[in-house]
Amino acid sequence: MIPATLLLHIxxxxxxxxxxxxxxxxxxxxxxxxxxxxxEAAGMSEVFKGIExxxxxxxxxVPYSWWAGDTASRxxxxxxxxxxxxxxxxxxCRKVFMPPRKVCPSCFTENTEWxxxxxxxxxxSYSIARRRLASIPADKKAPVIWGLIKLDGADTALLHxxxxxxxxxxxxxxxxxxxFAESRTGGIRDISHFKPVR
Amino acid sequence: xxxxxxxGVGMTKIEANKNRETFADMTWEAVNKALNDAxxxxxxxxxxxxxxxxxxxxxxxxxxxxxxxxxAAAKNISCVEGDGTYGAFYGMMRCLSxxxxxxxxxxxxxxxxxxxxxxxxxxxDPIYERGLGMDMITxxxxxxxxxxxRTGLKxxxxxxxxxxxxxxxxxxxxxxxxxxxxxxxxxxxxxIADPLHKLDCSPVSDGCCAVIIANExxxxxxxxxxxxxxxxSFCTDSFFFGDRDLARSSALAEAARNAYRMAGIKxxxxxxxVVEIYDAFTYQELLWLEExxxxxxxxxxxxLQAGAFxxxxxxPVNPSGGLLAGHPVIAxxxxxxxEIVLQLRGDAGAHQVRKAKTGLAHGVNGLCGQSHCVWVLDxxx
Numbered sequence: 128m129i130p131a132t133l134l135l136h137i138x139x140x141x142x143x144x145x146x147x148x149x150x151x152x153x154x155x156x157x158x159x160x161x162x163x164x165x166x167e168a169a170g171m172s173e174v175f176k177g178i179e180x181x182x183x184x185x186x187x188x189v190p191y192s193w194w195a196g197d198t199a200s201r202x203x204x205x206x207x208x209x210x211x212x213x214x215x216x217x218x219x220c221r222k223v224f225m226p227p228r229k230v231c232p233s234c235f236t237e238n239t240e241w242x243x244x245x246x247x248x249x250x251x252s253y254s255i256a257r258r259r260l261a262s263i264p265a266d267k268k269a270p271v272i273w274g275l276i277k278l279d280g281a282d283t284a285l286l287h288x289x290x291x292x293x294x295x296x297x298x299x300x301x302x303x304x305x306x307f308a309e310s311r312t313g314g315i316r317d318i319s320h321f322k323p324v325r
Numbered sequence: 326x327x328x329x330x331x332x333g334v335g336m337t338k339i340e341a342n343k344n345r346e347t348f349a350d351m352t353w354e355a356v357n358k359a360l361n362d363a364x365x366x367x368x369x370x371x372x373x374x375x376x377x378x379x380x381x382x383x384x385x386x387x388x389x390x391x392x393x394x395x396x397a398a399a400k401n402i403s404c405v406e407g408d409g410t411y412g413a414f415y416g417m418m419r420c421l422s423x424x425x426x427x428x429x430x431x432x433x434x435x436x437x438x439x440x441x442x443x444x445x446x447x448x449x450d451p452i453y454e455r456g457l458g459m460d461m462i463t464x465x466x467x468x469x470x471x472x473x474x475r476t477g478l479k480x481x482x483x484x485x486x487x488x489x490x491x492x493x494x495x496x497x498x499x500x501x502x503x504x505x506x507x508x509x510x511x512x513x514x515x516x517i518a519d520p521l522h523k524l525d526c527s528p529v530s531d532g533c534c535a536v537i538i539a540n541e542x543x544x545x546x547x548x549x550x551x552x553x554x555x556x557x558s559f560c561t562d563s564f565f566f567g568d569r570d571l572a573r574s575s576a577l578a579e580a581a582r583n584a585y586r587m588a589g590i591k592x593x594x595x596x597x598x599v600v601e602i603y604d605a606f607t608y609q610e611l612l613w614l615e616e617x618x619x620x621x622x623x624x625x626x627x628x629l630q631a632g633a634f635x636x637x638x639x640x641p642v643n644p645s646g647g648l649l650a651g652h653p654v655i656a657x658x659x660x661x662x663x664e665i666v667l668q669l670r671g672d673a674g675a676h677q678v679r680k681a682k683t684g685l686a687h688g689v690n691g692l693c694g695q696s697h698c699v700w701v702l703d704x705x706x
Contacts, residue, residue, distance in 0.1 A: 226450075252467045254466040255466070262463075275567055
């Protein structure tokens with residue numbers, strides 16, 4: 128079984144600030160009844176004037192374990208134990224899917240065959256984060272480069288990291304190959320990254 | 326088939342941080358504005374649809390936070406998780422069902438209260454993708470690269486969208502970010518994720534929008550001029566980026582075709598007068614226009630440069646300033662509908678465009694425009 132853990136931190140970032148000057152934000156051209164309603168609606172009636180906005184700071188942190196399913200498990204076990212990238216193929220339309228999934232979306236039938244891929248392929252597109260976005264794992268340093276890689280023999284492309292390449296060298300169409308992680312635990316990061324084939 | 330119309334709209338000002346207003350406070354304001362706009366009381370509303378996202382709201386069953394202020398006590402209330410245009414789609418279906426006559430639709434988001442990078446990272450597949458750490462901006466940068474590679478679009482071409490939309494926002498009292506900027510300003514702003522500079526990206530925003538949809542049998546019963554729904558459709562692409570052609574959006578092309586067919590529109594370039602489109606990033610305004618048949622694929626930037634999409638151009642696009650001038654995520658598409666309604670009624674004030682009989686509003690759900698919702702609205706029935 129491949130457990131994946133969600134640790135989602137949602138941090139309240141609303142700062143405690145002084146009351147903003149509100150009249151400037153009033154919409155113009157409003158008449159009697161609307162005006163009263165709008166002032167009330169905007170929390171601007173007399174009784175609330177001058178009240179300091181209080182903020183409740185908290186976070187959501189919920190452990191979550193996803194069963195990866197038979198299809199992803201087989202793929203991950205192959206990465207972990209054999210350093211091999213395998214992919215399911217539709218018995219009907221013959222399409223080969225990365226990332227692996229159980230059902231062919233076109234034929235609406237279960238994929239039953241597996242094929243081995245070489246681990247090399249073409250870069251379809253890429254993205255380069257220049258700053259440390261909150262979503263980036265702690266072990267990665269900016270710039271972080273992600274690639275959409277169409278592996279040789281697959282019909283759909285896999286999202287993963289590009290590395291051992293400078294940002295300015297990355298180009299759509301470049302040939303890349305998988306580099307496996309030294310320490311593998313049965314997950315998508317058992318592939319460390321893809322690097323250019325020079 | 327039966328018809329329905331939008332008979333009232335209400336928008337809060339979009340702001341970076343509404344720290345004096347809860348979700349309920351924002352909704353109360355937007356709902357009351359929509360009721361006033363329609364000349365209705367809450368008793369005239371027979372059912373309520375909210376659009377919200379539990380992750381963005383930091384709670385489950387997020388509609389429960391806004392039911393009371395939507396007047397939903399003792400009424401049927403239901404929630405759509407996704408963009409506001411999808412909530413309105415559901416609300417319209419209810420009006421056409423025969424069971425309901427008047428649907429109040431709301432959409433709210435407070436982007437200021439969480440961390441957008443973590444929330445949008447959670448949209449990725451948890452088994453294969455999420456741990457790699459991409460978010461909405463880095464995902465859309467990947468789409469922008471694919472689109473630029475296919476079409477030869479340059480960063481300075483995309484930057485013109487930012488200049489136009491931030492400029493338009495000066496005339497829209499609810500816009501968050503009116504800015505007088507140049508293409509160079511955009512290109513010199515911080516590179517967040519190549520090729521997206523900070524000024525290519527929409528801001529994090531708070532806001533709530535409400536619209537009231539009525540069956541044709543009651544649409545003329547209230548004070549406001551009805552704006553008629555002539556065509557609408559939504560279509561969805563594959564979830565995994567690697568299954569799609571990221572440089573295109575077949576889902577949007579199909580949604581637009583369906584909506585035009587329903588509206589009886591043969592030549593959208595000639596028959597659509599004004600567009601409010603989901604420009605979360607600059608390149609998206611161009612790509613979405615092209616996929617909707619409002620420009621040739623890869624050619625929208627040329628028309629933009631020639632001024633075609635300006636307020637006084639042949640096809641004004643985002644006269645409100647669009648998402649680049651304020652992006653309350655879940656509500657953003659509902660704001661597009663409300664803006665088109667104001668334009669078609671002639672009530673858009675300083676950002677009113679000259680000729681506005683038929684308008685198009687567009688909403689997006691999912692990463693890199695996985696799903697698109699297209700509305701064709703008309704002043705005339």
